[in-house]
Amino acid sequence: MKRLTVPKIRAHKADGETKQPLVMLTAYTARQAQLLDAHCDILLVGDSLAQVIYGLPSTIPVTLDMMANHAAAVVRGSYHAVVVVDMPFGSYEASKEQAFESASRLLKESGAAAVKLEGGEQMAETVAFLNQRGIPVMGHVGLTPQAVNVLGGYMARGRDDAEARKIVGDAKALDEAGAFAIVLEGVLEPIAIEATKAVSCPTIGIGASAQCDGQVLVTEDMLGMFERVPRFVKKYENIAEVIDRTVAQYAEEVRARSFPSADQTYQPKKG
Ligand code: KIV
Ligand code: NA
Numbered sequence: 001m002k003r004l005t006v007p008k009i010r011a012h013k014a015d016g017e018t019k020q021p022l023v024m025l026t027a028y029t030a031r032q033a034q035l036l037d038a039h040c041d042i043l044l045v046g047d048s049l050a051q052v053i054y055g056l057p058s059t060i061p062v063t064l065d066m067m068a069n070h071a072a073a074v075v076r077g078s079y080h081a082v083v084v085v086d087m088p089f090g091s092y093e094a095s096k097e098q099a100f101e102s103a104s105r106l107l108k109e110s111g112a113a114a115v116k117l118e119g120g121e122q123m124a125e126t127v128a129f130l131n132q133r134g135i136p137v138m139g140h141v142g143l144t145p146q147a148v149n150v151l152g153g154y155m156a157r158g159r160d161d162a163e164a165r166k167i168v169g170d171a172k173a174l175d176e177a178g179a180f181a182i183v184l185e186g187v188l189e190p191i192a193i194e195a196t197k198a199v200s201c202p203t204i205g206i207g208a209s210a211q212c213d214g215q216v217l218v219t220e221d222m223l224g225m226f227e228r229v230p231r232f233v234k235k236y237e238n239i240a241e242v243i244d245r246t247v248a249q250y251a252e253e254v255r256a257r258s259f260p261s262a263d264q265t266y267q268p269k270k271g
Pocket of ligand 2: 046047048086
């Protein structure tokens, strides 16, 4: 299987017949990437690693080094999916030149194919600048977690008409700037459908709509690693319970000296 390419993703508007929605999940480690790769079109090294891996309260403290290191691991662990890396807060907003500097570092240090950044119309110029210089960009509008301090929380966006208009306008601006896909996060479904119809690149929904051209979730959320998850997450498994049960058994056997048994120990040769 050859690795998928960004142009193939950009051309992938799910039409319900020949083209099914794109499958995207987050990945932060090599082994995780290995397990997800064959099932996914896109692996996102999301800055959600802040909460998922590092126990941070938001994505604000994430650094370029953190993103580059995890992205490199994900590239090493995959050979089929397109690997996209999140630009961390503070690494791209000041200017298009700052964005190029940061994005080129991420691609050079990790081998990933593209970056993702948050923001709509105000980032369009940056998206075009990067794209024209060899760095494909995925957009991200609606609920943009890096703006938590401005938004005041992680609630769904587009509840009033002005905000709804802005989200659709943001998606259009990114599309026209050459974004190869746009994540629509936490937006009312009618807005997600309208934005999807309004752009030529695929939209990827999270808390958006099944009518988007693709879907993404945080892998640990959908596997059930966490008790509390946003409403838009479907828990496909309860991995936390599997781990708890398994580790409890290990602890019990260690304390009872029933692990390790003969199978797991080396004995001198007989005779
Ligand atoms: O960081 C992340 O995991 C993301 C996805 C949820 C879209 O940006
Ligand atoms: Na993110």
